[in-house]
Amino acid sequence: xxxxxxxxxxxxxxxxxxxxxxxxxxxxxxxxxxxxxxxxxxxxxxxxxxxxxxxxxxxxxxxxxxxxxxxxxxxxxxxxxxxxxxxxxxxxxxxxxxxxxxxxxxxxxxxxxxxxxxxxxxxxxxxxxxxxxxxxxxxxxxxxxxxxxxxxxxxxxxxxxxxxxxxxxxxxxxxxxxxxxxxxxxxxxxxxxxxxxxxxxxxxxxxxxxxxxxxxxxxxxxxxxxxxxxxxxxxxxxxxxxxxxxxxxxxxxxxxxxxxxxxxxxxxxxxxxxxxxxxxxxxxxxxxxxxxxxxxxxxxxxxxxxxxxxxxxxx
Amino acid sequence: xxxxxxxxxxxxxxxxxxxxxxxxxxxxxxxxxxxxxxxxxxxxxxxxxxxxxxxxxxxxxxxxxxxxxxxxxxxxxxxxxxxxxxxxxxxxxxxxxxxxxxxxxxxxxxxxxxxxxxxxxxxxxxxxxxxxxxxxxxxxxxxxxxxxxxxxxxxxxxxxxxxxxxxxxxxxxxxxxxxxxxxxxxxxxxxxxxxxxxxxxxxxxxxxxxxxxxxxxxxxxxxxxxxxxxxxxxxxxxxxxxxxxxxxxxxxxxxxxxxxxxxxxxxxxxxxxxxxxxxxxxxxxxxxxxxxxxxxxxxxxxxxxxxxxxxxxxxxxxxxxxxxxxxxxxxxxxxxxxxxxxxxxxxxxxxxxxxxxxxxxxxxxxxxxxxxxxxxxxxxxxxxxxxxxxxxxxxxxxxxxxxxxxxxxxxxxxxxxxxxxxxxxxxxx
Numbered sequence: 001x002x003x004x005x006x007x008x009x010x011x012x013x014x015x016x017x018x019x020x021x022x023x024x025x026x027x028x029x030x031x032x033x034x035x036x037x038x039x040x041x042x043x044x045x046x047x048x049x050x051x052x053x054x055x056x057x058x059x060x061x062x063x064x065x066x067x068x069x070x071x072x073x074x075x076x077x078x079x080x081x082x083x084x085x086x087x088x089x090x091x092x093x094x095x096x097x098x099x100x101x102x103x104x105x106x107x108x109x110x111x112x113x114x115x116x117x118x119x120x121x122x123x124x125x126x127x128x129x130x131x132x133x134x135x136x137x138x139x140x141x142x143x144x145x146x147x148x149x150x151x152x153x154x155x156x157x158x159x160x161x162x163x164x165x166x167x168x169x170x171x172x173x174x175x176x177x178x179x180x181x182x183x184x185x186x187x188x189x190x191x192x193x194x195x196x197x198x199x200x201x202x203x204x205x206x207x208x209x210x211x212x213x214x215x216x217x218x219x220x221x222x223x224x225x226x227x228x229x230x231x232x233x234x235x236x237x238x239x240x241x242x243x244x245x246x247x248x249x250x251x252x253x254x255x256x257x258x259x260x261x262x263x264x265x266x267x268x269x270x271x272x273x274x275x276x277x278x279x280x281x282x283x284x285x286x287x288x289x290x291x292x293x294x295x296x297x298x299x300x301x302x303x304x305x306x307x308x309x310x311x312x313x314x315x
Numbered sequence: 316x317x318x319x320x321x322x323x324x325x326x327x328x329x330x331x332x333x334x335x336x337x338x339x340x341x342x343x344x345x346x347x348x349x350x351x352x353x354x355x356x357x358x359x360x361x362x363x364x365x366x367x368x369x370x371x372x373x374x375x376x377x378x379x380x381x382x383x384x385x386x387x388x389x390x391x392x393x394x395x396x397x398x399x400x401x402x403x404x405x406x407x408x409x410x411x412x413x414x415x416x417x418x419x420x421x422x423x424x425x426x427x428x429x430x431x432x433x434x435x436x437x438x439x440x441x442x443x444x445x446x447x448x449x450x451x452x453x454x455x456x457x458x459x460x461x462x463x464x465x466x467x468x469x470x471x472x473x474x475x476x477x478x479x480x481x482x483x484x485x486x487x488x489x490x491x492x493x494x495x496x497x498x499x500x501x502x503x504x505x506x507x508x509x510x511x512x513x514x515x516x517x518x519x520x521x522x523x524x525x526x527x528x529x530x531x532x533x534x535x536x537x538x539x540x541x542x543x544x545x546x547x548x549x550x551x552x553x554x555x556x557x558x559x560x561x562x563x564x565x566x567x568x569x570x571x572x573x574x575x576x577x578x579x580x581x582x583x584x585x586x587x588x589x590x591x592x593x594x595x596x597x598x599x600x601x602x603x604x605x606x607x608x609x610x611x612x613x614x615x616x617x618x619x620x621x622x623x624x625x626x627x628x629x630x631x632x633x634x635x636x637x638x639x640x641x642x643x644x645x646x647x648x649x650x651x652x653x654x655x656x657x658x659x660x661x662x663x664x665x666x667x668x669x670x671x672x673x674x675x676x677x678x679x680x681x682x683x684x685x686x687x688x689x690x691x692x693x694x695x696x697x698x699x700x701x702x703x704x705x706x707x708x709x710x711x712x713x714x715x716x717x718x719x720x721x722x723x724x725x726x727x728x729x730x731x732x733x734x735x736x737x738x739x740x741x742x743x744x
Binding site for chain 2: 013090091092110112113114115117118132133134135136170173196197198199201202
C-alpha cells in the first residue's frame with residue numbers, strides 16, 4: 001500500500017498517480033463494509049465532519065454524509081444559500097466560525113472555483129473539495145475511476161470519451177487529470193461552444209462528432225446538459241443538442257460490445273441519454289453511486305490521518 | 316533657496332542619454348545643469364552613485380476619492396506616488412460620483428492642493444455617468460482642469476458615441492484615454508482565456524475582447540482624424556495593431572502597465588486575488604510582445620493602473636473579489652528588474668517611459684531636466700535590492716502582486732517643484 005500524506009483533498013490535478021491508486025485501493029477495502037449486515041466501522045469515532053454546501057446537492061452530500069456515518073464520525077450539515085452569504089458573512093468568516101467548534105474536516109461544495117483552496121489557506125481543519133465551480137470535483141472523478149477499475153481492471157491505453165458541456169464541467173476536468181495520470185486516453189466531445197480553449201494541453205483529445213468519438217471508446221461518460229446555462233448562446237436548443245450529442249438508441253450500434261456507459265447524475269432522460277441506454281446492459285450509472293460511498297469513505301479515512309497512526313502503532 | 320544635487324548621473328530624456336552633471340535648483344525651477352557647480356550658498360544633496368531622473372509621470376492611477384476612501388484617498392494615493400518617484404499622477408474618473416461635471420474636477424484639484432504630496436491631473440468622463448450614452452460637457456470639464464477624458468473601467472460600446480467623442484475633442488488639446496474591452500465578449504470573464512482559465516475553471520476573457528476595441532477606435536480615430544490613447548495594453552495583438560496604425564500615421568499613443576511586462580496568467584494557480592486585474596494577466600507570448608512594444612516605441616509609456624482595494628474586498632472567492640492591483644510604489648523597481656536588468660531597455664529608454672513618454676501623450680512640456688524647467692526630480696539607486704513586504708507601501712491598500720518578491724531599484728529621493736519631499740523613507744508635504 002502506498003503512503004498518503006495529504007491533509008486536504010482539493011483537486012485531482014495535484015495528486016500523483018500513486019496517490020490516486022492509493023485511494024482506489026483503500027476504497028476496495030471499504031466497499032465490503034457496505035455489504036455487511038452491520039454497515040459500520042469505528043475508524044473515525046470521535047471525529048466531527050462538517051458538510052458545508054453553498055450549492056444545492058443531494059447525491060454528493062448524502063454520499064459524503066453516509067460515508068462519514070459508516071465510519072462512525074459525527075456529521076453536521078450546513079447548507080448555505082449563496083445569496084444570503086453575499087449579503088453578509090464571508091466564506092473565510094463562516095469557515096473560521098465552524099472551525100471554532102473544534103471540528104476535524106470540512107467538506108465544501110461551492111459555486112466559485114478555488115473556494116476550497118482559499119479555505120484551506122485560512123483554517124487548520126482538513127478540507128475536502130466536493131465540487132468548486134467549473135474547476136474540479138475530485139471525489140466524482142475518483143469514484144468514476146474506481147468504477148472503471150472494477151469493471152475493466154486496467155487504465156493503460158483505455159479509451160474514455162466524455163460527452164457534453166465540457167466548458168462548465170468540473171467532473172470533466174477532474175476526470176481528464178485523473179485518467180491521464182493513470183494512462184488512459186481521454187477524448188472530450190461536444191459542440192465547439194462547449195469545449196474550453198486549450199483543453200488539449202490538459203491531456204484530452206477533442207471531437208465534435210459523437211459517432212466518431214464513441215466508436216472505439218471503452219468508456220463513455222455522459223455529462224448532464226445544464227439547461228439553465230446560457231442556452232441560446234452555447235447551443236440553439238435542447239432539441240438540436242439532443243439530435244447531435246444524445247446517447248440514444250440509434251447511437252448504440254456504434255458502441256463497442258463491452259463499452260461502459262457512465263453518468264455523474266442526475267440524468268436528463270431523453271436529452272443526453274435515452275432511457276434504454278441509461279438502464280441497459282452497458283450502464284454502470286447506479287454502480288457509480290454505490291462506489292461513491294466506498295471512495296468517499298476511503299478519502300475521509302486517508303485525510304483523517306488514521307491510516308498513518310494505525311501503521312505506526314502496528315510497528 | 317538654492318539646492319544643489321551633486322555627483323549624480325543625470326538622465327537626459329530628450330537625447331536618451333546619461334551624463335555626469337550637477338543640478339542647481341532655484342525656487343521651483345532648474346537653474347543650471349552642468350559639471351562642477353559651486354556649492355556656496357546651497358543646500359547640497361549628494362547623489363553620488365545615484366541616477367538623477369525627471370520626476371516620473373503616471374498616466375493611469377485610481378485615487379478613489381471621492382467615494383471609495385476606504386481604499387485610497389488623494390492624500391494616501393499621492394503619498395504612494397511620491398514613494399514610487401512620481402511627481403505627477405493622472406487620476407481616473409471612476410469615482411463616486413464619477414468625474415462628469417466641473418464640480419468634481421474642482422473638488423479633486425482642491426483636495427490635491429490641500430492634501431496631496433504630488434501634482435494631480437484629473438481625467439474627466441467621456442460620457443455622462445460613464446454610461447457610454449451621452450457625451451459629458453467636455454469643454455466645461457477641460458476648463459475646470461481635466462487633462463484628458465476617459466470612461467476607464469468601461470468601454471464606450473456604442474461606436475457612434477465613440478466617433479462623436481473623438482471628433483469633439485479635436486477642439487481641445489487633450490487625449491481620450493481609451494479602456495478597450497468589448498464587454499459582450501468579456502461576458503463577466505475573470506482571467507485571460509487560455510490554458511489557465513480552462514484548468515482553473517475560471518471564466519475567460521479572450522484577447523480579442525481588447526483587440527476588437529483597439530482596432531475599432533484606431534479606425535474611428537483615423538477616420539475623423541483625431542487622437543486616441545490606448546490604456547493598459549495587455550495583448551500581443553493590440554501591440555501589433557497599434558504598431559501598424561502608428562506606421563501609417565494615425566495619431567495613436569499607448570501605455571502598458573508593469574504587470575503586463577512582468578507577470579503572466581500562470582501566477583493565478585492558487586487563486587490569489589492579488590493577481591486579479593482587468594485587463595487580465597495574459598500569456599508569456601503576450602508578455603514578450605509587450606516588452607517588444609516598449610522596446611520599439613509602439614508603447615509610449617508605462618502607467619501603473621494603480622487600483623487599491625481593501626483586504627476585506629480582496630479576501631474573497633476569486634470570482635467575487637474586485638479587479639485591480641496597486642502599483643505606484645513598485646512600478647519603477649519592476650521596470651528596472653524586468654526591463655533594464657534583462658536588457659529589454661537601456662536605462663535612459665526606461666526612464667523615458669516614465670517621463671517624456673507620458674508627457675507627450677498629454678501634450679505637456681514635462682518629463683525633461685533642463686534649465687528653466689520645473690524642478691521635479693526623482694533620484695534612484697538602480698543597484699539596490701529590496702524585498703516587497705506589506706510595510707513597504709505608503710498608500711492605504713496592500714493588494715500588490717509583488718508581495719514577497721525581491722525587486723531591484725529603489726527611489727531614494729524626490730523633489731517636487733524644487734522641494735525635497737521624499738528622502739530615504741521620510742515624507743514631507
